[in-house]
Amino acid sequence: MRWPNGVKCLACNSDRITAITAKGKRNKKTGKVGPDRSLYQCKECRFQFTATTGTVYHDTHLPLHKWFLAIALITESKKGISANQLKRALGVQYRTAWYLAHRIRKSMVEANPKKLKGVVEVDETYVGGKQRGWKKKLKNKEVVMGIRERGGDLRLRHIENNSVEELGKQIKEHISPDVKMVVSDEFIAYPAAMISAGIHGTKHETIKHKDKIYVRGDVHTNTVESAFSLFKRGLTGAFHKVSLKHLQRYLDEFEFRFNNRKSPDLFGMTVRRMATVGGMPYAQLIEEHAFTPFIRPK
Numbered sequence: 001m002r003w004p005n006g007v008k009c010l011a012c013n014s015d016r017i018t019a020i021t022a023k024g025k026r027n028k029k030t031g032k033v034g035p036d037r038s039l040y041q042c043k044e045c046r047f048q049f050t051a052t053t054g055t056v057y058h059d060t061h062l063p064l065h066k067w068f069l070a071i072a073l074i075t076e077s078k079k080g081i082s083a084n085q086l087k088r089a090l091g092v093q094y095r096t097a098w099y100l101a102h103r104i105r106k107s108m109v110e111a112n113p114k115k116l117k118g119v120v121e122v123d124e125t126y127v128g129g130k131q132r133g134w135k136k137k138l139k140n141k142e143v144v145m146g147i148r149e150r151g152g153d154l155r156l157r158h159i160e161n162n163s164v165e166e167l168g169k170q171i172k173e174h175i176s177p178d179v180k181m182v183v184s185d186e187f188i189a190y191p192a193a194m195i196s197a198g199i200h201g202t203k204h205e206t207i208k209h210k211d212k213i214y215v216r217g218d219v220h221t222n223t224v225e226s227a228f229s230l231f232k233r234g235l236t237g238a239f240h241k242v243s244l245k246h247l248q249r250y251l252d253e254f255e256f257r258f259n260n261r262k263s264p265d266l267f268g269m270t271v272r273r274m275a276t277v278g279g280m281p282y283a284q285l286i287e288e289h290a291f292t293p294f295i296r297p298k
């Protein structure tokens, strides 16, 4: 998966590679010698490496099959899986499971998400906190903004507050200026937020939920709302208590699953992504990971 066109040297990019067997390393404390290791060696620069060198799979003591099982569980469960469930399924410590889940989620973040076009729905929802009376309802709650292209992708962002500035920033970042129409509800911040993001006039349509009108022809926010309700079911069902610090990671996971819901091989896609994400060049590798390469002196 890492080298679809044949193995290439991580240090010099040469394709003249041989497979070798290296003697197991001796543990300095116990004196025990580990099992022999299968390595690749570059014929040009003699660099030795494996398929996991420099990937997220490398700097972990967890066997690869547990990584793959964790990825399968996370990608195949519709509402997500808690670190506790993962811990039981994999037979690992809670901390390991938690760390694993976060690494997998991190790899799910789209590096260069495309801007949304066509008919786009925006809405915001409030997560967590306690509901204390009608008017104080929004206190202690986190704002999640949802932006969804009808028939297309979803973006979920944990934002600071529901101000014009915050909403406008997200609209600008995620919606193409060529959008056909953006639909929101009558929330007071939207008109100014749209204008600040360059979406003017008839391009912004509003649905008045206050008047109990939820659909006016094409003008509705039903598809973004259905994504919210799916996410919220996942929150209460699987995660119980999501630390607010990590809310965006859960949103990323949900967004990834949602946007790839028609993909026939979400598991393979994620495994592949993790084998390439973080597959960095040699110099950066030793710098960032304090990684000691198995390199022979010339």
Ligand SMILES: [Zn+2]
Residues within 6 Å of the ligand: 009, 010, 011, 012, 013, 014, 042, 043, 044, 045, 046, 047
């Ligand atoms: Zn090389």
